[in-house]
Amino acid sequence: MKLDSIDEWTRTHHTAEVTSEIDGKEVTLFGWVQEIRDLGGIRFIIVQDREGSLQITIPKKRVDAEVVSKSEQLQHRYIIGVKGVVKKTNMTPRGIEVVPTNIKILGIAASQLPIDITGKTPASIEARLDARALDLCQEQNVAAFKVQHTALEAIRSFLFEKGFIEVHTPRIIATATEGGAALFAVDYFGEKAYLAQSPQLYKEQLVMSFENVFEVGPFFRAEESHTRRHLSEFTSVDIEKAFASAEDVMVLLEQVIQHVCKTTLERCQKELLTLKYRLEVPKVPFKRLTYGEVLSDLKKKGAEIPWGEDIPTEAFRTLGKMYPKFYFITD
Amino acid sequence: MKLDSIDEWTRTHHTAEVTSEIDGKEVTLFGWVQEIRDLGGIRFIIVQDREGSLQITIPKKRVDAEVVSKSEQLQHRYIIGVKGVVKKTNMTPRGIEVVPTNIKILGIAASQLPIDITGKTPASIEARLDARALDLCQEQNVAAFKVQHTALEAIRSFLFEKGFIEVHTPRIIATATEGGAALFAVDYFGEKAYLAQSPQLYKEQLVMSFENVFEVGPFFRAEESHTRRHLSEFTSVDIEKAFASAEDVMVLLEQVIQHVCKTTLERCQKELLTLKYRLEVPKVPFKRLTYGEVLSDLKKKGAEIPWGEDIPTEAFRTLGKMYPKFYFITD
Numbered sequence: 001m002k003l004d005s006i007d008e009w010t011r012t013h014h015t016a017e018v019t020s021e022i023d024g025k026e027v028t029l030f031g032w033v034q035e036i037r038d039l040g041g042i043r044f045i046i047v048q049d050r051e052g053s054l055q056i057t058i059p060k061k062r063v064d065a066e067v068v069s070k071s072e073q074l075q076h077r078y079i080i081g082v083k084g085v086v087k088k089t090n091m092t093p094r095g096i097e098v099v100p101t102n103i104k105i106l107g108i109a110a111s112q113l114p115i116d117i118t119g120k121t122p123a124s125i126e127a128r129l130d131a132r133a134l135d136l137c138q139e140q141n142v143a144a145f146k147v148q149h150t151a152l153e154a155i156r157s158f159l160f161e162k163g164f165i166e167v168h169t170p171r172i173i174a175t176a177t178e179g180g181a182a183l184f185a186v187d188y189f190g191e192k193a194y195l196a197q198s199p200q201l202y203k204e205q206l207v208m209s210f211e212n213v214f215e216v217g218p219f220f221r222a223e224e225s226h227t228r229r230h231l232s233e234f235t236s237v238d239i240e241k242a243f244a245s246a247e248d249v250m251v252l253l254e255q256v257i258q259h260v261c262k263t264t265l266e267r268c269q270k271e272l273l274t275l276k277y278r279l280e281v282p283k284v285p286f287k288r289l290t291y292g293e294v295l296s297d298l299k300k301k302g303a304e305i306p307w308g309e310d311i312p313t314e315a316f317r318t319l320g321k322m323y324p325k326f327y328f329i330t331d
Numbered sequence: 332m333k334l335d336s337i338d339e340w341t342r343t344h345h346t347a348e349v350t351s352e353i354d355g356k357e358v359t360l361f362g363w364v365q366e367i368r369d370l371g372g373i374r375f376i377i378v379q380d381r382e383g384s385l386q387i388t389i390p391k392k393r394v395d396a397e398v399v400s401k402s403e404q405l406q407h408r409y410i411i412g413v414k415g416v417v418k419k420t421n422m423t424p425r426g427i428e429v430v431p432t433n434i435k436i437l438g439i440a441a442s443q444l445p446i447d448i449t450g451k452t453p454a455s456i457e458a459r460l461d462a463r464a465l466d467l468c469q470e471q472n473v474a475a476f477k478v479q480h481t482a483l484e485a486i487r488s489f490l491f492e493k494g495f496i497e498v499h500t501p502r503i504i505a506t507a508t509e510g511g512a513a514l515f516a517v518d519y520f521g522e523k524a525y526l527a528q529s530p531q532l533y534k535e536q537l538v539m540s541f542e543n544v545f546e547v548g549p550f551f552r553a554e555e556s557h558t559r560r561h562l563s564e565f566t567s568v569d570i571e572k573a574f575a576s577a578e579d580v581m582v583l584l585e586q587v588i589q590h591v592c593k594t595t596l597e598r599c600q601k602e603l604l605t606l607k608y609r610l611e612v613p614k615v616p617f618k619r620l621t622y623g624e625v626l627s628d629l630k631k632k633g634a635e636i637p638w639g640e641d642i643p644t645e646a647f648r649t650l651g652k653m654y655p656k657f658y659f660i661t662d
Contacts (some may be wrong), residue, residue, distance in 0.1 A: 004577050006574065006575070007576065008576075010579070011574055030573070030574035031541075049542065050540065050541060050542045081574070132536070133448075133536035133537075133539050133540075134539075136536075136537065136539070136540040136541075137539060137540040141540070142541065143539050144448050144550075145496060145498065145540075145541060146496065148499075149496045149498075151495050152497065153487075153491065153497070156484075156487070160484065165476060165477065165480045166480050166483065166484070167476065167480075168479075168549065168566045170564060171502075171549050171551070171564060172515070172563065172564055173527075174550070184503070184517050184518065184519065185517070185518045186515050186516070186517050186518075186526065187515065188515065188563075189515075189553070189555055195503075195517065195526075205463070205464035205467075206464075206467065206605070208464050208465075208467070208468060209381065209464075209467040209468040209472070209473050209476075210381060210467075210473065211380065211381045217548050217549060218502050218548060218549070220503070222520070224520055232503065232519075233501060233502060233503055235499045239580060242361070243336070243337065243342055243361035243412070243437075245339075248341070299612045313456065317362065
């Protein structure tokens with residue numbers, strides 16, 4: 001099929017912005033074909049974009065023959081542009097439809113998609129990852145990315161407000177930052193280097209000039225473990241503050257977490273609903289547990305950890321049951 | 332030397348915030364000892380922090396013996412906290428000084444620093460990188476980091492405003508993104524993987540669900556070249572937009588660059604002055620040169636490049652002289 005060119009077309013509205021208030025207005029929409037229904041004399045195309053979806057109604061005798069012909073070529077996930085007129089109707093849930101004056105086909109799709117992106121037929125995680133681009137079209141996944149986006153924006157704006165400078169430290173490094181964590185080795189022009197596990201050592205030196213710094217970005221740990229507590233590659237938010245006590249830092253972190261939860265709750269209502277996630281803004285101060293208290297708590301639950309050792313994953317699960325909200329381990 | 336503990340002390344002001352308007356007020360300052368002068372009966376300490384510096388004046392007979400004793404232990408780059416009273420004076424350039432009631436020594440420094448951080452005695456790049464934490468205390472370096480911080484904040488807020496979603500794509504990948512660029516190899520649990528050179532392939536798939544995305548973060552190119560055009564590791568800003576023509580994208584990029592320059596000019600006046608950098612907000616539209624025009628321009632200057640080949644670094648220098656401002660190469 002010969003695709004249309006986008007040429008001078010510019011989106012005027014997202015589907016969610018088309019409401020009965022703009023009845024009669026001409027709009028230009030872009031999106032993906034989500035559904036097609038044909039009742040003979042009339043054809044319905046549901047077009048979906050990032051913000052929602054909308055019904056395009058094609059009364060075959062009352063629109064251009066070219067529009068009808070285009071609409072007959074459409075299949076699921078075809079990428080289209082639609083110019084048309086907004087019409088109030090009581091035949092759709094949102095009370096509006098668009099009657100097209102022009103349709104462009106900008107991209108096509110395989111007739112048989114590898115996964116059902118409506119989510120009605122759940123796919124295995126393997127099938128989803130093999131078709132990840134399609135999988136990311138599911139509204140739950142779009143919602144998750146928007147929440148992440150919003151959370152990071154909230155963290156940044158909070159820290160900017162507090163006078164923190166965002167820095168960018170090296171990822172390819174000569175030696176390990178932390179003794180315990182395993183490192184990925186990189187071939188650096190014939191010499192052995194490593195991927196950074198954290199910006200720790202850099203941050204500590206940067207506070208000598210910038211006082212308050214933070215970094216957001218990918219870090220790497222070669223821990224071959226199949227738990228939800230470990231990722232080989234993860235996005236880290238790392239904060240360092242000069243001229244502050246441990247208590248000052250804990251208060252700052254409490255404020256960051258509160259602010260992120262509040263902002264996400266405000267700005268991502270639709271997304272949290274989609275994800276069926278009930279987000280609570282945690283109360284401060286968070287519990288402060290000393291390392292000694294933690295060891296003695298765990299001992300009572302039958303987990304004996306020698307003083308000075310790291311707390312193992314299983315013990316953290318036990319702790320999580322005893323202290324289900326946020327807590328700090330101090331001293 | 333036994334260091335003092337910060338305890339309950341909290342900074343009330345940065346040195347730059349101490350002005351004659353708060354004459355008589357008690358302040359708590361933190362910073363580094365920049366200069367010490369002793370005139371017998373009176374001792375001056377210049378304390379420096381991220382935002383500037385300030386004179387601490389110690390009339391030995393009129394302050395606590397403990398304060399005098401602390402002040403006598405100070406050396407360059409010692410980290411101190413000062414509680415004291417702001418006093419108007421005509422003896423300092425800024426018209427104020429602080430007379431201390433209490434001094435804490437929070438950290439010490441080697442008596443002979445490896446580089447002169449005032450910049451009066453320039454050090455070689457090797458010496459600077461060997462003492463990078465100290466090097467970053469030079470006001471030019473602090474200024475450069477603040478400009479970078481401001482520029483990235485401006486890019487993000489502009490793109491947020493335009494409905495872009497910030498994404499985080501993988502850095503450890505199985506295959507190359509771009510044919511030309513050399514890859515760093517990573518040992519991924521015994522298998523050979525690579526560090527990503529760009530988010531290109533991911534971005535292209537992400538626009539299928541998020542429409543407009545961008546990513547800011549480190550990417551990696553194993554190009555062993557000693558030019559200012561190449562870095563093994565660099566912070567990339569990468570933008571991808573659905574439902575847009577090449578022209579739409581160029582207009583967007585022009586707007587981003589204008590906005591960044593404007594914001595930096597507004598917020599970083601002091602820093603640009605320190606860096607002696609005259610930043611101009613570029614006019615739009617930027618010149619659009621076709622690839623064909625570029626080849627013919629270069630041919631006139633004696634550089635013949637076969638059609639279809641990349642433009643080499645030397646030729647970009649020639650182009651830069653012909654078109655000294657921003658330009659796009661199209662088609």
